[in-house]
Amino acid sequence: MIDTLLFDLDGTLLPLDMEEFTLKYFKELCIKFSSIFEPKKLQEAVWSSTKYMVNNLEKEKTNKDCFFEDFQKRVNHDLEKLFPIFDEFYNKDFVNIKDIVNKNPIVKEAVEILKSKGYDLVIATNPLFPKEAIYHRIDWAGLKTTDFKLITTYENMHFCKPNIEYYEEILSLINKKPDNAIMVGNDVQEDIVSSVLGIKTFLVEDCLIDRKSPAYKSDYRGSMDDFYSFVKKLPNL
Incomplete structure (x- = not known):
């Protein structure tokens, strides 16, 4: 039933529109991390780590675990210092995308x-x-x-x-x-x-x-x- x-x-x-959403998302993300990453470098790292997350089938790892496990290999920065910036981005800056929906x-x-x-x-x-x-x-x-x-x-x-x-x-x-x-x-x-x-x-x-x-x-x-x-x-x- x-x-x-x-x-x-x-x-x-x-x-x-997913293409428009993706462009706006990366624009806002790159602005947030502009003092740390070159935009191209950040986009490449996020795309690659997302692909790794999607393809990973290890049931003991959450998707978040998979993403940052791979992301750490691609960036020369301490994740513990990046986490608060990601958190602030998703809590505050992410809402700037709303105008496209x-x-x-x-x-x-x-x-x-x-x-x-x-x-x-x-x-x-x-x-x-x-x-x-x-x-x-x-x-x-x-x-x-x-x-x-x-x-x-x-x-x-x-x-x-x-x-x-x-x-x-x-x-x-x-x-x-x-x-x-x-x-x-x-x-x-x-x-x-x-x-x-x-x-x-x-x-x-x-x-x-x-x-x-x-x-x-x-x-x-x-x-x-x-x-x-x-x-x-x-x-x-």
Whole structure:
């Protein structure tokens, strides 16, 4: 029985252009670290360490552990001195990115309907960022962190999308089986891959990302308006 919905965040609950978001993110990050790193050097290190984090499947290491393990190898600086700057960036400076996103009011309405019907909700965003950055984006979408049973962040997860282990870990953390859940996302390769486990999927096409390979077929697809209509038809639990 379906009783849980897993939601991607960027491009799904929060409409945005990922390329524009990435450019703005690195602009703000480079400004924050301008007295320590050359912009190109910082971007290369962050990209490389993010790639390492995504590909790492060591279950005893959190994504945060993986990122900074690799990052330390690429920079000639004491991490203990960098951590407070990263923390301040994600707490304060990260909000400067907000001006490139536009929340969709129907998202909040859909979430409220699902809550009223008794469904468990999860933010299943790719856990590449600390919780502060993810909590900011939940707020930008017009939602509350308390709406969700679990929010995946780089502190609490050990795998990233598109690894199937990411979805297995979510199910384990919330004590659910694949046939209890629907994954709602806009990225075919990162979100619809969850169907391999037997999770039902809804592909939101408003900010569609499809690299064509590997190819996955969603159970449902349409705009966020279509998803809203889908939510209204779901039974009460």
